[in-house]
Amino acid sequence: MTTAQLEATLRLPGPERYAHFLVEAAGARQVWGLYAEGWALAEGSRGQRVLPIWPGEAFAARCAVGLWAGYAPLAVSLDELYDQLIPHLAATGTEIGVFYTPSGRGVIPGYERLIEDLQAERATIA
Numbered sequence: 297m298t299t300a301q302l303e304a305t306l307r308l309p310g311p312e313r314y315a316h317f318l319v320e321a322a323g324a325r326q327v328w329g330l331y332a333e334g335w336a337l338a339e340g341s342r343g344q345r346v347l348p349i350w351p352g353e354a355f356a357a358r359c360a361v362g363l364w365a366g367y368a369p370l371a372v373s374l375d376e377l378y379d380q381l382i383p384h385l386a387a388t389g390t391e392i393g394v395f396y397t398p399s400g401r402g403v404i405p406g407y408e409r410l411i412e413d414l415q416a417e418r419a420t421i422a
Contacts, residue, residue: 306355323421
């Protein structure tokens, strides 16, 4: 992906970035977060803790600025996401934020919808 393509994708509205995320993450069978002695977290519009995730390493790296400077992209398989990360996040009251941008918020679909949407997209690939 070129820098121009990456920047154009980051400029898409939230719902379009979410759709792009589903295609890319389902195809790669992984998502990306930012990690440095712990996951990078954001604050949602209601003050809740949010774990941002991206469909690719380049998107996550592009967001490692500001409060997330010093964090590095780290891949998580979809199986790890479903079986380990989401249960842990749910237990700690932390939401998942999909496809944040360097200057804006991501989409917070809820755990069940995210899993359903990823599994539905995986089914179109298989």
